[in-house]
Amino acid sequence: MKKFKLFFCILLSLTIFNTLKSAEQIDPIKVDWSFKGLLGKFDRASLQRGYQVYNEVCASCHSMQYLSYRNLGEPGGPEFSEEEVKAIAAGFEVTDGPDAQGEMFTRSGRPSDKFVSPYPNVNAAAAANGGAYPPDMSVLVKARKGGANYIYSVLVGYEDPPPGVTLDEGVYYNKYMTGNKIKMPNNLSDGLVEYADGTEATVDQMAKDVTTFLSWAAEPELESRHKTGLKVMLYLILLSILVFLSMKKIWSRVNSEE
Amino acid sequence: MSEKEYVPKSKAGKWFNDRLPLLSLASHLTDYPTPKNLNYWWTFGGILTFCLLTQIITGIVLAMHYVAHADLAFASVEHIMRDVNYGWLIRYIHSNGASMFFLAVYIHIFRSLFYGSYKSPREIIWIIGLMIYLLMMAAAFMGYVLPWGQMSFWGATVITNLFSAIPLVGDSITTWLWGAYSVDNPTLTRFFSLHYLIPFLILGLVVLHIWALHIPGNNNPVGIDIKKPSKDTVPFHPYITIKDAFALLLFSIIFAGFVFFAPNVLGHSDNYIQANPMVTPAHIVPEWYLLPFYAILRSVPDKLGGVILMFGAIFILFVLPWLDTSKVRSSVYRPIYRQFFWILIVDVLVLGYVGAMPAEGIYLVLARVGTVYYFLHFIVILPVVGYFEKTEPVPLSISEPVLSGSADYSMAKKDNEKI
Numbered sequence: 001m002k003k004f005k006l007f008f009c010i011l012l013s014l015t016i017f018n019t020l021k022s023a024e025q026i027d028p029i030k031v032d033w034s035f036k037g038l039l040g041k042f043d044r045a046s047l048q049r050g051y052q053v054y055n056e057v058c059a060s061c062h063s064m065q066y067l068s069y070r071n072l073g074e075p076g077g078p079e080f081s082e083e084e085v086k087a088i089a090a091g092f093e094v095t096d097g098p099d100a101q102g103e104m105f106t107r108s109g110r111p112s113d114k115f116v117s118p119y120p121n122v123n124a125a126a127a128a129n130g131g132a133y134p135p136d137m138s139v140l141v142k143a144r145k146g147g148a149n150y151i152y153s154v155l156v157g158y159e160d161p162p163p164g165v166t167l168d169e170g171v172y173y174n175k176y177m178t179g180n181k182i183k184m185p186n187n188l189s190d191g192l193v194e195y196a197d198g199t200e201a202t203v204d205q206m207a208k209d210v211t212t213f214l215s216w217a218a219e220p221e222l223e224s225r226h227k228t229g230l231k232v233m234l235y236l237i238l239l240s241i242l243v244f245l246s247m248k249k250i251w252s253r254v255n256s257e258e
Numbered sequence: 259m260s261e262k263e264y265v266p267k268s269k270a271g272k273w274f275n276d277r278l279p280l281l282s283l284a285s286h287l288t289d290y291p292t293p294k295n296l297n298y299w300w301t302f303g304g305i306l307t308f309c310l311l312t313q314i315i316t317g318i319v320l321a322m323h324y325v326a327h328a329d330l331a332f333a334s335v336e337h338i339m340r341d342v343n344y345g346w347l348i349r350y351i352h353s354n355g356a357s358m359f360f361l362a363v364y365i366h367i368f369r370s371l372f373y374g375s376y377k378s379p380r381e382i383i384w385i386i387g388l389m390i391y392l393l394m395m396a397a398a399f400m401g402y403v404l405p406w407g408q409m410s411f412w413g414a415t416v417i418t419n420l421f422s423a424i425p426l427v428g429d430s431i432t433t434w435l436w437g438a439y440s441v442d443n444p445t446l447t448r449f450f451s452l453h454y455l456i457p458f459l460i461l462g463l464v465v466l467h468i469w470a471l472h473i474p475g476n477n478n479p480v481g482i483d484i485k486k487p488s489k490d491t492v493p494f495h496p497y498i499t500i501k502d503a504f505a506l507l508l509f510s511i512i513f514a515g516f517v518f519f520a521p522n523v524l525g526h527s528d529n530y531i532q533a534n535p536m537v538t539p540a541h542i543v544p545e546w547y548l549l550p551f552y553a554i555l556r557s558v559p560d561k562l563g564g565v566i567l568m569f570g571a572i573f574i575l576f577v578l579p580w581l582d583t584s585k586v587r588s589s590v591y592r593p594i595y596r597q598f599f600w601i602l603i604v605d606v607l608v609l610g611y612v613g614a615m616p617a618e619g620i621y622l623v624l625a626r627v628g629t630v631y632y633f634l635h636f637i638v639i640l641p642v643v644g645y646f647e648k649t650e651p652v653p654l655s656i657s658e659p660v661l662s663g664s665a666d667y668s669m670a671k672k673d674n675e676k677i
Contacts, residue, residue: 066333071340135531138336139530142527142530143528143530143531145527218530220340221339221340221346221347225346225347225518225521226518226519230518233514233515233518236507236510236511239507240508243507244504246500247500247501250496251497251501254497
């Protein structure tokens with residue numbers, strides 16, 4: 001009875017609260033991501049394509065300062081081969097130093113290097129983009145309400161502004177963006193990149209791939225977290241059953257005295 | 259504490275115990291007579307001890323990798339998440355552990371409210387418990403600042419600014435707390451230092467809390483004084499230890515569910531954006547466990563009034579043992595108070611909900627009604643109900659709850675069956 005009441009109170013409160021919620025913004029599109037759910041894993045091919053989209057499209061403005069090139073070859077990620085990772089890293093010019101003479105110098109990238117940022121600092125990035133800093137994308141998926149669904153929705157959510165809405169120069173209309181105004185232009189168009197695996201590069205495909213890649217970047221531990229979590233759960237449940245049986249046995253001494 | 263004197267069997271044991279009676283203490287803890295009818299709401303003391311130790315152990319490891327500096331803190335957290343072996347696991351246990359800690363402490367507190375565990379002769383246990391709760395809130399708040407995300411920064415700004423409401427010296431106090439003229443690097447470093455200190459203060463208070471508990475012994479669902487030891491009690495070990503262990507395992511399953519499958523669901527996404535003093539988030543909200551107090555704070559149009567009411571909401575609990583006029587402890591035998599207990603729970607849930615919403619329109623109205631009711635409950639309802647309520651007959655002992663034919667027989671029996 002007590003438990004029922006508690007449950008009822010919570011249920012009642014939740015239903016009241018949900019009806020109170022105002023719908024001022026449209027919900028992002030729900031995508032059936034492979035990495036959702038208790039056993040979710042990333043789609044390896046999609047991660048690799050997503051990296052390509054990031055590298056060829058997003059990376060010209062967005063940094064990913066907390067990732068290293070070696071991460072691209074680690075288990076649970078895009079899992080590029082060691083050679084591929086080396087080749088990817090070598091494609092970037094990294095400022096290093098100071099050398100013995102006290103001079104900074106540039107060299108080609110190594111897998112241990114962090115992703116090279118497109119701009120030297122936040123102010124430079126903002127100045128080059130009409131005053132709006134293109135956010136670092138390392139943890140972007142975790143930093144937005146709605147996560148992967150939201151990022152994907154914004155990427156495919158560009159529209160002509162409805163009548164009556166006037167936009168300033170360099171501002172675009174996006175139906176999923178908070179406030180509907182975004183300073184990032186619609187950068188995706190069909191066939192923009194040429195996928196190495198022959199997948200057709202539609203806007204939808206590219207948006208999904210790059211969102212998958214960003215989701216991994218934000219949570220590179222996701223696959224090992226899910227795997228470990230399953231083992232931990234099984235262990236805890238089995239142990240609970242054993243302890244429960246022991247408890248029953250021990251307490252039977254007390255109960256039988258009555 | 260009326261057990262017979264413990265004497266170690268071995269000579270060495272006796273030698274040691276005569277000089278430092280640790281073995282006597284261990285013997286007292288194992289034999290400690292505990293009411294045999296404790297239900298699962300009584301397992302949260304053990305669970306809370308587990309939570310505290312988990313936070314301390316994971317916290318010590320995190321502190322080895324974390325950098326308390328405004329320019330480096332955010333990056334060092336990402337370093338923990340990406341480069342430290344199982345760093346993600348340690349951090350997620352710590353961050354979700356805080357929520358689990360509060361979940362358990364709220365159940366523990368409401369258990370006490372329902373069964374009257376705060377009443378004579380357990381007032382000191384209750385007051386020490388509230389001091390622990392206050393320190394927990396301080397530790398949690400400062401801990402939330404450490405990742406130096408947007409919510410960290412702006413949460414710290416809002417809460418520290420509360421002190422500026424104090425007349426005359428408010429601004430000086432706020433500046434003193436900050437160590438600067440706004441929330442900045444000095445604020446972060448001192449919060450880190452205090453965040454590391456407070457858990458050990460809590461640990462000390464926990465020892466006092468348990469010590470104070472072991473003087474009168476546990477309250478129980480029937481809420482009556484019992485003879486100890488007697489057939490109404492069982493030794494703490496193995497009876498209570500195994501039951502606490504089972505409850506702890508169930509709790510751990512929920513805990514692990516959050517850590518492994520929804521580690522960020524209790525956090526705010528804005529805290530994955532690095533702190534930026536130039537950009538204010540649309541809604542600044544504290545962690546869920548502080549929301550009811552945040553709602554009370556914002557329900558008052560005057561800043562100082564809001565601060566007074568918010569702190570008052572906690573400090574009123576300190577005098578609770580003297581506000582409750584009922585001689586009967588357990589709500590099982592208090593038909594009227596029992597109803598108000600559930601209304602209070604709903605009230606706190608409503609306050610928690612509106613605390614997460616913008617302070618306007620219907621939410622503000624709800625917050626005000628909720629706040630008024632919260633204080634009404636403690637200041638008016640509790641003393642008055644205790645005075646006028648006709649309580650149901652209370653059994654004389656746990657083993658013989660029977661005043662045959664009385665209405666509460668089945669209820670007392672049900673509580674007995676739970677063991």
